[in-house]
Amino acid sequence: MQDWAFSSALAAAKRGDRESAQWLYERFRLQVHGQVRGLCNSYLRRHYDTLDLSQSVFSELLRDMDGLEDRGEHAFENLLRMKVRNKIRTKYRKHLDRDGNRRGVPLTADVPQPASCPVMAAADAETRAKFAIALARLDPKRRELVRLRLEQGLSYSAIARRLDYPTADAARMQHARALLSLQGAWSTR
Secondary structure (H helix, E strand, O other): OHHHHHHHHHHHHHHHOHHHHHHHHHHHHHHHHHHHHHHHHHHHHHOOHHHHHHHHHHHHHHOOOOHHOOOOOHHHHHHHHHHHHHHHHHHHHHHOOOOEEEEEOOOOOOOOOOOOHHHHHHHHHHHHHHHHHHHOOOHHHHHHHHHHHHHHHHOHHHHHHOOOOHHHHHHHHHHHHHHHHHHHHHHHO
């Protein structure tokens, strides 16, 4: 896609043009939905529909469209990623107690969410396979840290206790480093 087409659509959507807003939605909806599905652990998937979360990201974006500055398509994609992360964090925090643990919810096995269509199922399977390969490249302690944070949704203090890190901040820093390692492994594949 050419940058001028994106800029034109964004400018028209800011002026209230529904077709341009729809074009932006169609252009980025699979990307946003994939990010939502990737960030939602099984716990959140049991409480929220990932498609609804994806659509609410776009609803919020349209509501705040007036203040949006056109810095190009790449910056817009980064904004969407940030909005997705913030949406997931907000939803997850609603289910935490003061200590950062899930409120009265026992840890259970993952409940698979059916794919909305065969194309999404294939994309999800490919993404999971790629993620598994990247995750396998991490050392065992970092791999466990990522699993505890992403799959079980544990707080950094709970992870620190479980993996013998001195503080929650130490666990948070190790998690950030593990994600950077994952990102490097992901991009070299």
